[in-house]
Amino acid sequence: MTTKRVRSAPGDPRGGAPTIRRPSPLALLAACAAVAVAFAPVPAAAQQDDSIETEIVREGSVYMLVGRGGNVGLSIGEDGAFLVDDKFAPLTDEIRAAVAAFTDDEVEFVVNTHWHGDHVGGNENFGEAGSLIVAHENVRKRMNPRAFRDLVGRSEQAPDAALPVVTFTDAVTFHWNGDDIRAFHVEHAHTDGDAIIHFPENDVLHMGDTFFNGTYPFIDVESGGSIDGMVTAARRALDLAGPNTRIIPGHGPLSDADGLRAYHRMLRSVRRRVQALIDEGRSLEEVVDSAPTASFDAEWGGSDFMPPDRFACLVYRGMVEEERMTPCPGAEGP
Numbered sequence: 001m002t003t004k005r006v007r008s009a010p011g012d013p014r015g016g017a018p019t020i021r022r023p024s025p026l027a028l029l030a031a032c033a034a035v036a037v038a039f040a041p042v043p044a045a046a047q048q049d050d051s052i053e054t055e056i057v058r059e060g061s062v063y064m065l066v067g068r069g070g071n072v073g074l075s076i077g078e079d080g081a082f083l084v085d086d087k088f089a090p091l092t093d094e095i096r097a098a099v100a101a102f103t104d105d106e107v108e109f110v111v112n113t114h115w116h117g118d119h120v121g122g123n124e125n126f127g128e129a130g131s132l133i134v135a136h137e138n139v140r141k142r143m144n145p146r147a148f149r150d151l152v153g154r155s156e157q158a159p160d161a162a163l164p165v166v167t168f169t170d171a172v173t174f175h176w177n178g179d180d181i182r183a184f185h186v187e188h189a190h191t192d193g194d195a196i197i198h199f200p201e202n203d204v205l206h207m208g209d210t211f212f213n214g215t216y217p218f219i220d221v222e223s224g225g226s227i228d229g230m231v232t233a234a235r236r237a238l239d240l241a242g243p244n245t246r247i248i249p250g251h252g253p254l255s256d257a258d259g260l261r262a263y264h265r266m267l268r269s270v271r272r273r274v275q276a277l278i279d280e281g282r283s284l285e286e287v288v289d290s291a292p293t294a295s296f297d298a299e300w301g302g303s304d305f306m307p308p309d310r311f312a313c314l315v316y317r318g319m320v321e322e323e324r325m326t327p328c329p330g331a332e333g334p
């Protein structure tokens with residue numbers, strides 16, 4: 001591989017260095033999610049661990065690459081390597097090394113679950129090396145404000161090689177490595193360009209950031225996300241899941257249908273409580289003060305990046321159009 005200049009991850013104008021407040025997994029997760037949205041000044045990057053671990057999802061065919069940034073899905077087989085997401089640009093060599101444990105070939109496809117920099121940061125490197133990058137059309141739009149300025153507002157222009165070259169609106173299927181890998185769009189969930197990737201033969205789902213396993217999820221309301229879409233995304237994935245399904249979340253450990261069901265229940269309950277408060281005419285501040293997540297906080301509220309009050313605020317904002325752009329307590333950036 002030729003040596004390349006490390007560029008900013010799309011959506012991260014500061015050079016791809018996330019804020020790491022303390023070296024716990026939750027903080028790392030938070031920082032990786034925050035990097036896509038936070039525009040606040042950031043101190044010099046702490047020592048970053050760019051190592052990657054390969055976890056077996058289905059022996060011989062599907063793996064999960066874990067490390068800084070969103071979880072990567074890897075399909076291996078006679079047709080060639082297929083990636084779901086590619087973390088940050090500085091981790092490309094580690095991702096390549098993980099793939100090289102299975103095949104000498106370059107990665108043939110990269111499918112992006114959404115546009116955030118901790119999921120598409122390696123696109124430029126893989127695109128320049130010849131991988132075909134595929135994503136929902138809104139991923140390309142948000143990474144390419146030069147062409148879609150009126151639709152974007154606040155994302156950085158990604159290098160041409162980082163942009164998806166194939167986009168879809170509803171779904172696309174890859175007949176690849178003995179599976180019929182289907183990427184399907186879920187509307188207004190974590191963003192307005194999310195895709196869930198289903199490997200039906202392997203009974204595996206990659207949910208991107210529509211699923212944060214173990215913490216309240218970030219909902220990027222400014223990018224068209226909403227709690228309603230998050231609930232629907234989890235429901236659609238559950239409809240495809242059985243007792244043996246393995247589910248790769250965007251962040252957090254590998255999960256299954258029971259784990260996703262608990263997450264879906266939490267999302268639905270919080271949504272219902274916030275709706276009841278809205279129906280009573282409560283303001284954003286009053287909704288947050290009434291702690292609508294309280295009974296779930298012990299299980300889901302431990303993230304520095306997504307504490308209960310911030311999550312409640314994002315839920316509310318996704319439900320009340322006039323509040324969509326109102327900053328949330330503790331939030332960095334707009």
Ligand SMILES: [Zn+2]
Nearest residue numbers: 036114116209
């Ligand atoms: Zn994200």
